[in-house]
């Protein structure tokens with residue numbers, strides 16, 4: 001079954017043929033919609049085309065597709081049972097591993113998706129403080145529930161009424177936002193760096209991170225780090241740990257289980273009672289296979305220095321792309337951590353250059369994205385990145401030839 005045939009069939013039975021941000025129709029024309037399989041840092045689409053994968057399934061695949069240690073742990077658990085009358089022993093083992101790994105974590109609660117975790121973290125903060133307001137950065141993505149989805153379709157104004165926005169990395173803006181709702185702030189929710197789509201990424205200013213911590217303390221509000229996208233690719237202990245800033249609550253998901261569906265909220269002792277007071281459940285939230293996969297993923301990242309491996313591969317990619325862009329006469333910006341890279345073209349407000357270049361990359365076997373950050377995995381070897389750079393070089397050449 002080809003991609004074109006599947007799209008024709010999907011158009012009849014799936015809204016829009018595919019909904020949300022994975023709808024290939026919103027990327028450049030050559031992007032496949034349907035994929036057959038993945039292995040290591042490679043994916044194959046249903047038409048048999050092979051790509052070196054720099055999206056890693058939009059973040060979850062951190063060790064490479066079908067990593068043997070993770071697959072073995074998942075298979076072992078599956079043979080025992082996945083969805084039982086209660087969690088397996090692995091739930092306790094995984095919570096213990098998180099508490100041992102993450103200094104701000106005294107406990108962990110599990111769910112399935114990043115949105116579950118960000119929503120649950122805010123519920124814990126509200127239950128603890130008895131307040132409603134949440135300070136969040138303008139344009140930040142925290143998930144697809146009505147309170148946070150970027151599209152207002154299907155939402156009500158009430159669902160947004162408790163959000164007060166501030167500008168990322170501006171302590172003054174954060175303090176001004178807090179002042180408008182004095183005494184009502186339950187939480188400040190913030191991503192570890194600014195990774196809004198369509199924009200260059202921005203690392204956090206350490207003074208902003210420390211200021212957010214101090215403000216949360218002053219307000220008696222919870223500092224929530226949304227580590228759903230960045231977690232396990234910057235620092236296993238939590239993405240603001242290098243700055244010495246510890247949150248009260250952290251939302252995790254994506255890279256936690258190398259592609260198996262799981263999310264977590266971790267938090268401090270002070271919030272344990274509030275966490276316990278929530279009605280928190282989901283039919284599949286306690287399935288043991290994803291927990292076994294999460295445990296194996298975090299242990300493998302820890303034991304093999306997975307983040308350092310990604311940093312080396314990401315730095316190689318970044319240096320290579322800078323050199324190629326310059327040689328072909330393009331000025332590009334590469335922003336964010338090297339493990340969560342992104343490239344934009346200077347003066348490309350309508351993204352026409354990025355769309356053309358990313359499409360050309362695809363034709364040369366490199367899967368990346370024109371307006372959303374990319375993800376490295378620990379499976380990207382020096383040879384893989386070098387091979388990918390051959391493809392991106394040809395893509396730069398074709399882009400230059402196209403635009404003149």
Ligand SMILES: Cc1ncc(COP(=O)(O)O)c(C=O)c1O
Nearest residue numbers: 113114115141142143226228229
């Ligand atoms: C920072 C951040 N928070 C929350 C989410 C929501 O996660 P999910 O799509 O798993 O619900 C995402 C997803 O991309 C994210 O990047």
